[in-house]
Amino acid sequence: MAYSVQFAHEPASAHGSSEPVVVFEHVSIGFNDLKVLKDVSFQVGPGETRILLGPAGVGKSVLLKLVNGLLRPDSGRILLFGEDITHMTERELFPLRTRTGMVFQEGALFDSLAVRDNVGYQLMERHKPVDEVDRRVRDSLRFVELEHTYDLLPASLSGGMRRRVAIARAIIDQPDLILYDSPTGGLDPITSTTIIELVVKERDVLGTPSLLVTHRLQDAFTMVTHRFDQTQNKMVPLPHGQINAKTSFLVLHDGKLIFDGTTAELITSQDPFIKEFLA
């Protein structure tokens, strides 16, 4: 099916800024007696996709929530788009949050709202003109190839379609950063690949930096070994042996960031936990 990407403007991150999009410096956070993240430092650079791996309950979602200020660290410093958000008020955070698209675990759509209102929610909250919201909703739904679901309720969609709607909602304001929290969680392998194809499309067509949590190693390796081909309008494998150089890995274990590096470094890592995790 032919399509064109019809966003009003490119994301700022595609304009060549060399500033990191996200910086964590020695970040720690815990809840009551539970220390979740300990002294975590890493960066997401412009145009970069960072895949966050780690066992269940290690703090991957907590890390994503720290990035857009939904949680605050106990110590350390967090910069988002070059601004120190560590102690920002909600009001100060708001303009930065509007530049960040978040795909929550399980999609988290509003069941009582039609797809169009789920996707346009953020813009409606900001009192954007109705015709502009409508145009952007249609653009976003076209990107995820779900224009025909405009008037439907989420309950009438399959699990994979609901995730696509969640992605359409996250990208509606052409974010400068996307946070994907287990976007394929609970989906079968074939449907998962259709979701990863959208992630790769967003990465390769719009160049949006992202931080993606996944439980599925297969998702991660699909992302590094494929690219989105706009001519064919589909994800295709990179030529043999090539990997996407802008996609790299972070691994959390026992509250610590035990790996921060490239695909090649990950698969040749001698760390016993990583070797077992990848096996």
Ligand SMILES: Nc1ncnc2c1ncn2[C@@H]1O[C@H](COP(=O)(O)OP(=O)(O)OP(=O)(O)O)[C@@H](O)[C@H]1O
């Ligand atoms: N708001 C909170 N209050 C108290 N504890 C919390 C809160 N948020 C997270 N936790 C705890 O922090 C730990 C890490 O949770 P988190 O959801 O980040 O794990 P995860 O790595 O994303 O897990 P999964 O892979 O299962 O999604 C868990 O023990 C969780 O119960």
